[in-house]
Amino acid sequence: MAERIFVVLVLAWLGSGHAWGASQVDVYEFNSPAEEARYRALIAELRCPKCLNTNLAGSDAPIAQDLRRTVHRLVTVEGMSDGEVRAFLQARYGDFVLYDPPFRPDTWILWLAPVGFLLAGILVLLKLLRQPPAAPLSADESERLRKLLEND
Amino acid sequence: MNRASLFVPLGVFLLIVGIGYAGFRLNDPHELPSALLGKPFPEFRASLLDDPGRMIDRGALVGEPVLVNVWATWCPTCKAEHDELLRIGAETGIRIVGVNYKDDRGKALDWLVRYGNPYDFVIEDRDGSLGVELGVYGAPETFLLDAAGTIVYKRVGDINPRIWRDELGPLVAGLLGASEDG
Numbered sequence: 001m002a003e004r005i006f007v008v009l010v011l012a013w014l015g016s017g018h019a020w021g022a023s024q025v026d027v028y029e030f031n032s033p034a035e036e037a038r039y040r041a042l043i044a045e046l047r048c049p050k051c052l053n054t055n056l057a058g059s060d061a062p063i064a065q066d067l068r069r070t071v072h073r074l075v076t077v078e079g080m081s082d083g084e085v086r087a088f089l090q091a092r093y094g095d096f097v098l099y100d101p102p103f104r105p106d107t108w109i110l111w112l113a114p115v116g117f118l119l120a121g122i123l124v125l126l127k128l129l130r131q132p133p134a135a136p137l138s139a140d141e142s143e144r145l146r147k148l149l150e151n152d
Numbered sequence: 153m154n155r156a157s158l159f160v161p162l163g164v165f166l167l168i169v170g171i172g173y174a175g176f177r178l179n180d181p182h183e184l185p186s187a188l189l190g191k192p193f194p195e196f197r198a199s200l201l202d203d204p205g206r207m208i209d210r211g212a213l214v215g216e217p218v219l220v221n222v223w224a225t226w227c228p229t230c231k232a233e234h235d236e237l238l239r240i241g242a243e244t245g246i247r248i249v250g251v252n253y254k255d256d257r258g259k260a261l262d263w264l265v266r267y268g269n270p271y272d273f274v275i276e277d278r279d280g281s282l283g284v285e286l287g288v289y290g291a292p293e294t295f296l297l298d299a300a301g302t303i304v305y306k307r308v309g310d311i312n313p314r315i316w317r318d319e320l321g322p323l324v325a326g327l328l329g330a331s332e333d334g
Contacts (some may be wrong), residue, residue, distance in 0.1 A: 049184060049289035062254065063289045066280045092287035094187035 026065065028072045039075050042085055043068050049093045186306040187287055193220070193301045194285040201252050201260055201274035208275065214301035217327035218247045219294060221271070221311075222283065224255040225263045227291040233310035237270040240316065246324050250274035253283050253291050296320065298327055 030036040040057070048059040048067070056064050056071070067089065074080045074088060089097045101107045137145065188194075197209045213220065221237060223230040241248050250271035252260045257276065264274070277283055286295070289308075296305035305323050307315060 049287075062280070063283075066284055070281075070284050091187055092284065093289065094184055094287070096184045 026068055026072075028076075030076055035075055038082060039072055042071050042075070042082060045099070046071070046086070046089060047097050047099050049096055055099075184287075184289065184308070186303070186308075188295075188303050189306060191303055193295070193297055193303055196275075196282050196285055198275045198277060198282055201250070201257060201276045204257070204276065208273075210301060212273075213249060213297060214299065216247060216299050217324065218249055218272075218297050219324070220249050220251060220297060222251045222253045222277075222286070222288050222291050222293040222295075224253045224291045225259040226255065229310045230292045231267070233292055233312065234267050234270070236311050236313065236316065238268050240311070240324075241270040244324055244328065246328060247272045251277050251282060251286075253277050253288065254280045294320075296323055296327070 028036075028039070030039065043056040046056045046067070048054050048056050048061055048064040050061040050063045051059050054061075054064075056067050070089075071085055074085045080088065086098060095101050101110060103111055193210060193213055195210050197207055200206050200208060219237075219240070237248060240246065248270050250273070252274050254277065257278075260274070260276075264271070275282065280288075286293070292310060294307045294311055295303050298304050304327070305320060307320065311320060
């Protein structure tokens with residue numbers, strides 16, 4: 001019963017759109033639906049600098065409101081491309097605002113480690129599969145095993 | 153299978169614990185490294201807190217080293233660091249410029265009368281747009297600029313005696329010494 005209640009609670013929490021929902025109530029105007037779609041995609045993709053794991057769309061933090069307003073301005077008034085908007089925020093707030101860190105000498109381990117772990121796992125698996133089956137017991141060993149089991 | 157290999161999982165476990173421990177100690181995840189370090193202070197145009205009709209720009213910040221302190225009356229930590237800013241200004245003579253961030257002008261002026269004014273002048277950033285240019289995500293934040301207007305240091309959080317002694321003080325002394333020599 002307790003487990004069921006827990007599952008229901010978890011589902012309710014997920015359903016509430018905790019991290020993904022658009023909790024903001026800003027009202028913005030756009031020149032075209034395509035522009036609005038780009039704005040929505042950008043604020044869903046970019047990370048709020050104040051909150052460790054919330055995107056701009058999902059955060060009520062004042063800085064997230066400011067940055068949504070900034071993204072809106074960059075998209076509608078300045079006419080920046082998605083890449084230019086990302087670069088604009090990255091230049092001011094650092095890599096943090098991009099969930100995916102850029103591939104650089106100090107970040108390559110983040111990108112390559114999973115591949116490394118996968119290769120290591122495959123090697124271990126191959127090694128285990130190739131191991132010859134254990135040799136059958138000698139007469140002596142069978143006798144000792146039988147005695148050990150009988151003692152119990 | 154030999155006996156030593158039984159300890160492989162334990163070794164892997166300890167390795168993960170070690171990496172995790174080092175990772176969590178490495179830095180405070182709330183503290184973002186500034187993307188602006190070593191870069192020129194951004195261009196801006198804004199009005200003065202005590203004289204809203206007067207506009208100033210980046211030119212007002214260059215020529216001598218300056219501390220740019222982003223503060224607001226709604227920010228308790230700003231109150232906590234206020235005395236330290238007054239002390240720094242009085243003892244070192246470095247120019248301190250305030251950025252009043254997303255605040256109410258009346259409250260901000262009251263605050264300066266009540267608690268003392270360490271600032272040469274205060275830039276008003278009512279809507280936080282200068283804050284966005286500066287990568288500000290909370291107050292207080294403090295930038296140290298050299299005479300050319302390049303950001304040489306940034307502190308997110310309060311300026312306290314420990315930060316002054318260990319980080320900011322030596323940098324300020326270096327910049328002031330250099331500008332006197334030159």
